[in-house]
Amino acid sequence: MNTLSTSPSVPAATGFSRGTQWWTLFIFMCGGGVVLIEPSPYEFAFFLALFVFMLGGMRLGAGAVVMAVLLMLYNIGGLFSLIPFLDDGDAVRFIGVSFYLAVTAIFFAALLQDDARWRMHALTWGLVSGATIASVAGILGYFNVAGLGAIFTLHDRAAGTFKDPNVLGTYVILPLVLLAQAILITGRLRLRHVVPLGIILFGGVFLSFSRGAWGNMILSMALMTMLTFLFVAGPRQRLRITVLAVTGIIGAIVALAIALSIEELRSMFEVRAALVQHYDVGATGRFGRIFRAIPELLDRPNGYGPMQFREVWFEDPHNVYLNAFSAYGWLGGLSYLCLIGATLVVGWRLIATPSDMQAFAIAVWSVLFVQMLQGLAIDTDHWRHFYLLLGLTWGLFDRNVRRGGYQAGRAVGESRGG
Numbered sequence: 001m002n003t004l005s006t007s008p009s010v011p012a013a014t015g016f017s018r019g020t021q022w023w024t025l026f027i028f029m030c031g032g033g034v035v036l037i038e039p040s041p042y043e044f045a046f047f048l049a050l051f052v053f054m055l056g057g058m059r060l061g062a063g064a065v066v067m068a069v070l071l072m073l074y075n076i077g078g079l080f081s082l083i084p085f086l087d088d089g090d091a092v093r094f095i096g097v098s099f100y101l102a103v104t105a106i107f108f109a110a111l112l113q114d115d116a117r118w119r120m121h122a123l124t125w126g127l128v129s130g131a132t133i134a135s136v137a138g139i140l141g142y143f144n145v146a147g148l149g150a151i152f153t154l155h156d157r158a159a160g161t162f163k164d165p166n167v168l169g170t171y172v173i174l175p176l177v178l179l180a181q182a183i184l185i186t187g188r189l190r191l192r193h194v195v196p197l198g199i200i201l202f203g204g205v206f207l208s209f210s211r212g213a214w215g216n217m218i219l220s221m222a223l224m225t226m227l228t229f230l231f232v233a234g235p236r237q238r239l240r241i242t243v244l245a246v247t248g249i250i251g252a253i254v255a256l257a258i259a260l261s262i263e264e265l266r267s268m269f270e271v272r273a274a275l276v277q278h279y280d281v282g283a284t285g286r287f288g289r290i291f292r293a294i295p296e297l298l299d300r301p302n303g304y305g306p307m308q309f310r311e312v313w314f315e316d317p318h319n320v321y322l323n324a325f326s327a328y329g330w331l332g333g334l335s336y337l338c339l340i341g342a343t344l345v346v347g348w349r350l351i352a353t354p355s356d357m358q359a360f361a362i363a364v365w366s367v368l369f370v371q372m373l374q375g376l377a378i379d380t381d382h383w384r385h386f387y388l389l390l391g392l393t394w395g396l397f398d399r400n401v402r403r404g405g406y407q408a409g410r411a412v413g414e415s416r417g418g
Contacts, residue, residue, distance in 0.1 A: 005385055008411060010266070012297065012306075013055060014251040015052070015053070015055040015056025015057065016052050016055065016056060018115075018118065020052065020116075021052060021053065021056075021115075021122070022097060022119075022122040022168070023117070023122070024045075024048060024049050024052045024123070024330060025067075025126060026044040026047060026066050026122045026123075026124075026125060026126040026129070027045050027048075027126065028048070028049045028126060029123050029124075029125075029126025029127045029129075029259055030126045030127075030130040030133070031044070031045040031130065031132050031383065032126075032127070032171070032384055032388075033129070033130025033132075033133050033134040033171070034133065034134070034161040034163065035162050035163065035167075035376060035384075036151075036161050036162065036163060038347045038400050039391065040386050042079060042384060043050060043100075046104060046107070046267060049107070050107060051109075053110075053111060057114075057167055057244050058107075058111070058114075059110060059113050059114075060106065060108040060109060060110045060113070060398075061109065061110075061113060061394070061395070061398020061399070061401065061402060062312055062398065062401070063346060063394050063396050063397050063401065064106065064391075064394045064395060064396045066342060067105065067106070067109060067339065067342070067390070067394045068105075068106050068109075069104075069317045070333075070335050070336075070338055070339040070395035071105060071106070071340065072102065072131070072277060073330055073331060073335035074098075074102070074324070074332045074335040074336050074339065075095065075098050075099050075102055075327045075328070075330070075332075075349050076330070076331065076332075077328040077330070077331030077332025077333070078094075078095045078098055078306060078327060078328040078329075078332050078333060079329065080329055080365070081121070081300055081302040081303050081305045081306060081327060081328055081329045081332070082095050082305065083302075085300075085305045085306065085308065086308070086360075088098060089151070090307055091305065091306040091307050091308070091380055092380075094307050094327070095306050096307040097368065097382055098381065101382065101387045102386050102387070103305035103386070104289070104388070104391065105387040105388075105391035105394075106211070106391065107392075108388055108391025108392050108395055109394045109395035109398065111391075111404070112392065112395035112396055112398075113395065113398065113399060116357060116396075116399055117356065117357060119155065120357065120360055120413065124137075124178050124254075126323075127174060127178070128151070128175040128179065128196050128200075128362065130175075131171065131172040131175040131176070131200050131204055132175075132200060133161065134160040134161045134162065134171065134172065134204060135160060135168075135199045135200045135202070135203030136160075136199060136203060136205035137152045137160040137203075138152060138153075138158030138159065138160035138168060138203040138207050138208065139158070139202065139203035139207065140152060141153040141158055141159065141160065141198070142157075142158040142203075142207045147264060150218075156211040156268065157207070157208055157210070158204075158207035158208050158209070158398055159208070160203065160204065160208075163210040165210050165213075166199055166208065166212055166213065166378065167192065167254075167287035167383065168210075168213075169204060169212065169213020169214070169216070170209050170210070170212060170213050170216055170371065170383065171203050171204075171383075171384075171385050172200045172204035172205060172372070173213070173216050173217055173220050173367050173370075173371075174363070174364070174367045174385060174388075174389065175196070175200060176197060176201060176204070177220050177224050177363050178206065178215065178363050179193050179196060179197040179223060179359075179368060179369055180197060180201070180224070180225075180248070180406075181224055181228060181232050181359060181362070181363050182368050183197075183244065184228060184240075184241045184245070185228065185232070185233075185237070186223065187237075187240045187244065187257070187345045187395040188343040190259070195271075197377070199339070201217075201252075201255075202255075202259070205217050206256075206259065209269070209272040210267055211273075212374055212377060212378055215374070215413035216367075216369075216370050216371065217280075219369045219370045219373075220366045221366075221369045223366040223369065223370065224362060224363055224367075225241065225285075227351055227362045227365075227366060228241065228359060228362055229241050229268070229353060231352065231354075231362065232358055232359045232362065233390035240256075249399075251273065253279070254350045256268060261383055262373070267342050280398060288315045289315065289317065289318075289319065290318075290322055292313075292318050292352075293312075293313060293317065293322060293326065294322070296327060297322075297325045300329075301329055301330045302329040302330075303325050303326045303327055303328060303329045303330075303332075304326045305327065306328075307327065308325045308326070308327070309323065309326045309327065316379055317377075317379065318377060318378055318379060319375070319377065319379070320336075320375035320376075320378070320380045320381050321333075321336070321337065321340075321375060321376065322324075323379050324336035324337070324381070324399070327381075340372055342370075342392060343368070343372070343394070346393060346394060346397045347365045347368065347397075348365075349367060349391060349397065350396055350397045350400065351363060351365045353400050355399075355400050355403070357396060357399070357418075360396070361393075361396045364389055364392045364393055364396065365393060367389055368386075368389035368390065368393055371383075371386055371389065388403045402409075403404075
């Protein structure tokens with residue numbers, strides 16, 4: 001069941017009222033779409049959400065304990081690597097942010113152990129609202145409406161309410177996938193789905209002119225559609241999904257052709273659509289730095305130290321796995337690889353297990369899986385939405401294990417005749 005297509009009804013929760021919990025989560029997720037300032041509204045809303053839900057009681061599943069341990073080892077490695085740079089305020093803040101983001105992942109995993117459908121309903125609409133706001137800002141900035149270009153653009157690309165167009169483009173993928181999945185499952189073109197989907201697709205993804213975001217969107221949408229087709233849909237729904245998917249692809253091609261009829265958009269698209277940019281190649285390029293740094297890191301148990309890669313190679317590594325060893329040392333790097341490996345196992349098991357939230361699990365996993373691949377070409381270790389996806393994946397897995405996922409979803413599976 002997609003949480004955007006229905007409004008779940010659950011028993012009253014302990015602690016704060018359900019209404020208070022819903023709005024707290026909504027504001028929390030919506031705040032994730034505004035990060036022009038630091039700390040952002042997301043940070044303040046997180047501590048509010050932590051207070052609201054801790055008061056009602058939270059629990060962590062056994063699987064998420066594994067995630068938490070690996071995240072802590074990863075960050076402890078960062079602490080060891082930080083020791084020579086304690087006088088570097090940026091490096092200290094870097095590790096502090098890493099610990100904070102790890103805590104948010106643990107929070108999201110614990111959040112789904114009770115009243116999961118109700119809470120995911122709030123999270124999803126908060127995400128959609130935040131992504132829509134950020135995308136509208138991106139549109140206003142890109143076309144310099146009311147002089148907003150100076151605030152909402154960077155290097156002639158839409159950044160919206162983010163500091164980086166690449167982060168804007170990837171942040172909006174999860175709400176975009178959720179909206180598309182709701183349309184596929186219900187077969188209805190409701191305004192509450194179609195309007196934000198169009199705004200996010202244009203202002204958040206296309207105008208960011210981020211190759212990573214474009215690729216992320218295409219792969220995430222394709223994976224979500226395929227997995228929804230295989231694991232959620234009944235025979236009649238599969239036909240509908242096929243028709244809607246083909247229609248959507250044709251519509252996207254037509255929309256792209258219309259957008260590229262604008263000279264300004266076409267010129268930027270031609271530059272950014274190149275698979276390899278000039279700064280990617282050569283011994284000093286993005287990929288060259290990676291292969292030159294690996295032999296050095298094999299001789300450095302503590303890596304270069306937090307944020308020190310740029311001091312040696314003049315730019316950041318642009319590879320989250322390389323950065324794990326560079327900024328967090330061997331302990332952090334190995335812990336991060338174990339975390340990703342364990343998450344791969346958990347994620348694929350999660351989406352193949354029938355449950356009342358299987359559709360949502362598919363949407364989350366489709367985006368997280370692609371982001372883990374994207375980490376080969378960009379540093380994702382401080383992306384708030386990465387830790388959101390990570391926590392949700394482990395939380396949904398633990399919920400399935402605790403409830404007996406197959407039994408919980410058997411009635412759903414029996415009703416998939418259309």
